[in-house]
Amino acid sequence: MGARVSLHEPRRAFAFTDGDKGSLERSASGGAFAALARQVLREGGIVFGAAAEDDGLVHQISIRSAEDLSRLQGSKYVWSRPEGTFTECVEYLKEGRTVLYTGTPCQIAGVRSCVEKSELTEEQKGNLVTCDLICHGTPRNELYQAYIAWLSKRHDADDGIHSYRFRTKEYGWGLYYYYYYYFRNGTKHEVRGGAGDDPYYFAFSRAAIYRHACYQCRYARKERMGDLTLGDYWGVRKNTPEAYDPKGVSAVIVNTHKGEDLLLKAADGCSITEVPYEKISEQQTNLNRPSRRSMEDEEIAKQIELRLKSGNTDDIFDRLLPIDQGRNARLRRMLPPFLLKIIYRLRSNA
Ligand SMILES: Cc1cc2nc3c(=O)[nH]c(=O)nc-3n(C[C@H](O)[C@H](O)[C@H](O)COP(=O)(O)OP(=O)(O)OC[C@H]3O[C@@H](n4cnc5c(N)ncnc54)[C@H](O)[C@@H]3O)c2cc1C
Structure with missing residues (x-):
């Protein structure tokens, strides 16, 4: 005790x-x-x-x-x-x-x-x-580990994913942009994206994938x-x-x-x-209170637990967790990075 x-x-x-x-x-x-x-x-x-x-x-x-x-x-x-x-x-x-x-x-x-x-x-x-x-x-560390393994497989990386960062300030503070790099056939590749462009990060942002105890957190006060x-x-x-x-x-x-x-x-x-x-x-x-998730995300969380137990973890990121398909997210994905940077810079200095 x-x-x-x-x-x-x-x-x-x-x-x-x-x-x-x-x-x-x-x-x-x-x-x-x-x-x-x-x-x-x-x-x-x-x-x-x-x-x-x-x-x-x-x-x-x-x-x-x-x-x-x-x-x-x-x-x-x-x-x-x-x-x-x-x-x-x-x-x-x-x-x-x-x-x-x-x-x-x-x-x-x-x-x-x-x-x-x-x-x-x-x-x-x-x-x-x-x-x-x-x-x-x-989220559970096992889920994050499965996510990093999935990214590595998806990119066919030589030796895994390096230097994953959830919140870079390349586009400014508070804009949830991730960064990581990997090597394929010895060549370095850098990856950047917004929270909505990635299944793990998007699920994190909408409070879908935390550990069970987090939804009853007694310290959220x-x-x-x-x-x-x-x-x-x-x-x-x-x-x-x-x-x-x-x-x-x-x-x-x-x-x-x-x-x-x-x-x-x-x-x-x-x-x-x-x-x-x-x-x-x-x-x-x-x-003031712990995070809440929707009934739909509750169901997805149960499915994730089953996949983690069975070891079929790629399915979590390929099928169970979507990326953001909202209008703004789709529009943002279409813009070239330099234009996006200018827009965000103007917005953060306005
Ligand atoms: C899981 C999580 C949820 C958060 N939710 C909110 C939120 O809802 N609202 C809000 O205003 N801020 C939230 N934060 C805090 C915020 O993201 C920054 O961490 C905080 O403001 C400190 O920022 P900084 O610039 O001072 O230092 P930074 O250098 O950004 O923060 C580093 C500090 O965060 C600690 N840290 C980082 N990741 C973890 C982790 N997984 N577990 C334990 N400690 C960690 C490091 O040990 C270090 O003390 C959250 C942070 C985490 C890790």
Whole structure:
């Protein structure tokens, strides 16, 4: 049994954009995570987060140097396996190190519970800072692995799919564009597309393929597990236009004094503006309730489970999961990339 850990009431909220423009480009949102991580690493601490590996799986890993930070940047739209990271975290705290553990709220509940029931002193426990994400939900890692294998087969790739990224900013922030590359007969091929052009990503976006528990998530609420909560500040252009940056604006919710201390230190050289909590929460369903899916997607999810059990996984992406056939999506697919880029650039700067 894990130790019970309490939720925190949000105290303050901020719009945040990283001052390091190179780092901002690698972040899904406004780069708040990277700024927080750099601060902890500068002070000799350890940072835990999600990394996508070439084995087609996403794992929670620890880093101790800013050179490895890019491995944790960007959103991976799949459950990230915590494996032994909760006990690893306890070991670092025992050494007197500061640890920043970032992840979904359920992962933060797990690590806090593990630290709470450990034999660490209160002072050592106090060196853990946690940061949760505003989370839609996460698909099973087995599904993501099957998807990467399907892509590899479909492209007849020499040695799998490399560097899959769900949210590149090539077309701007918030436009869900993926990128990956592969080799065929030794020649590199790069692939880019919008969320609606891909069966896995389109299903993720409409909340069709999360793990069962995500639809009853007890952490999809205002009170938070983390000392800090990160998400996208979607309403920024309307609510806080002075904080808008076309390369991304994070919503940072401060839930504890410890989180506030870290954020204010990390904000040096970054753009930070305090905003009322409601300005952020009004655009964020998952700060109020778990995601929902349609009856039709419920049925598709059952079929996916059967395919995963039988090993007939190509069928999931060839037949069960459609791509977006809406008018806008079809129109967008017809436009050449350079024109699309111009349209999006004009829109994000308007
Ligand atoms: C599955 C998922 C669903 C999300 N849903 C929403 C949402 O509904 N609304 C919203 O505003 N924001 C959502 N986010 C958060 C958002 O996409 C950004 O991750 C967040 O704003 C941080 O962005 P950043 O620019 O600060 O840092 P980035 O560099 O983009 O984020 C990196 C951070 O995200 C963590 N991370 C990435 N993928 C995972 C994963 N699979 N599991 C655990 N941790 C992960 C990394 O460990 C690191 O801490 C979601 C993120 C994920 C992973």
